[in-house]
Amino acid sequence: MSQVILEISHLHKVFDTVTVIEDLSLTVHEGEVVVIIGPSGCGKSTLLRCINALETIQGGEIKLHGNTVSKNSKDLHEIRQKIGMVFQNYELFPHMTVLDNVMLAPVKAQGRKKSEVREEALALLKRVGLESKADSYPRQLSGGQKQRTAIVRALCMHPEILLFDEVTAALDPQMVREVLEVILDLANAGKTMLVVTHEMQFARAVADRIVFFDDGQIIEQAAPDEFFDHPKTDKAKQFLNTFTFERDRSTTNRA
Amino acid sequence: MPDMGFDVLLKGKNFLRLLGGLGVALKISLMSVLISIILGTVLGILWHHNNLFIKAVMRSYLEVIRIMPQLVLLFIVYFGTTRSFGWNLSGETASVIVFSLWGTAEMSDLVRGALISISAHQYESAFALGLGKAQVYLYVILPQAIRRLIPLSINLVTRMIKTTSLVLMIGVVEIIKVAQQIIEANRMSSKNAAFGVYLTVFVMYFLACWPISLLARKLEKRWR
């Protein structure tokens, strides 16, 4: 099997007294797309935030290419540069144009040449259909355009892994597709990704592996078709049931 | 210990006189605040209505009052009215007039701001429930507006107290003037009185204003 990019072992995360993640281990290989699904508030987003050391962890270890990621790591900036993260509410910098948003980290944090970064940023923007928006400010964009910009911003850092934290949750339904298509495109290009989402159809389409997560633990993981068609655990069955609706016609009151 | 000039305050009734001076300052500010809150609330509510004429008048009133230093207003009312109308206003009366003019302007702006800050949806959903206009104001809008307003009006009180220090400049005998008199009277016996006495006045102003701003901040936090 290909190289291991991300290795999480026995991760423990506690908020005050509440355990959010309990003894979680997960490995992501190069080129793999892992989709995490599960009920709201089960700790999926917290997991992504831990991987980026935005949260302190109470136990276990997170390794990126063999280097430990933690809030105390000396080379935290460099490690973070290898992890691209896209947030639910885009978090573009409102005082910068689209192009400046994309160029900021490669130029300032990675110290790359401005002209070279600019060329790449424009190419990436073109790839997601935003070449005409390079000089616009975030407030002039639609939600879908903002999120595509945020993805480009993460991509332009040449990350070894991309983290997507419910990136379509704040979008109008008609904009969801344009963002998901970008992510599918990246998957086809062989990017390593860890995706948290509530879009089940998309999860099935994009994932190499589905991780079902509940109460801070991995309950079940499997290939997408297997998971969606034949879930093994009761919790997973219950969860998948919440996405189907049926009306019991026999008791309809016709008065 | 070097002579810091605090001893003067213990002589005779000097400290009591200072307190009396503070009393004058507080009296002027409280009277002005009271007038400002009443007039400001009325004008603020009027201003909130969509009458273009009232809006224009209120806007100009606010801008004119705001652009001028209060001391200039004080001079205009104190010296100017004597000259132009032959009124012989006492310093205290002139101060209350000026501070009320200023306070009313500020207060009306606060009231208007509080009314505007309540989102249109609140009005709409209240109307949608079938409440009448008076009921909407009474049960929905005013209770929310007042919560926003109380901390801000308390702040206006401290601003007013600080501003009353200006009345010294038109000859009203308030705390700083009393301090000057004490220092002057003891110039021979206590050379360093200026340090001790002005520091005391400084602390007295602080003690008068600080608790009030603490209260305002506390309410603001609680009612946010």
Next chain:
Amino acid sequence: MDKEFIKQYIPLYSEAALLTVKIGFLGIAAAIIIGLVCETIVYFKIPVLRRIVSVYIEISRSTPLLIQLFFIYYGLPKIGIRTDAQMCGIAGLAFLGGSYMAEAFRSGVEAIDVIQEESAYSLGLSKLQTVRYVLLPQAISISAPALIANVIFLLKETSVFSAISLMDLMFTAKDLIGLYYNTTESLFLLVVFYLLILLPVSVIGSLIERRLRHAGYGV
């Protein structure tokens, strides 16, 4: 109104206005620096200094400029700290204004969502880079209205400088009223000169505000 009188005293008022502007400018510049330093200390939670800053802010905001000036000008020399009237005016304005500026900056910084900071970190920016490129520019434009209001407030506060015998506009007006009883003319000149100072600042202020509001705001 006595036109001759007005003509005669315009130079005197101009000189006084220049003094007001000069002290106002220096005092406000110092206040902005003090405000920035204070907010930096508070933001980075530097121990001890942080306490000092919060005590300073409370004292400065709860006392009038007039008594601050009296204390600096008449009180402090008694314990050996001597300043001339102009220095004292600048110091007083800086002492008063520093806390107002600090509060303005603070409200700007607090208005920025934490996740903006996190998203900068997640891009691999260092703490310093995050402050420099992401937080500070946003804080300044959010604080701008408060900063501008403070500038106008402080310029108006300079009117008490005559109390420490600085020959500013108020001093000049009061002097002329006392000497010649040309009250109307003196007051007229006083108002005109204050307007000459304050109106442009106020107009430029609202232009800047409008500009910042349109420059990429609203996420």
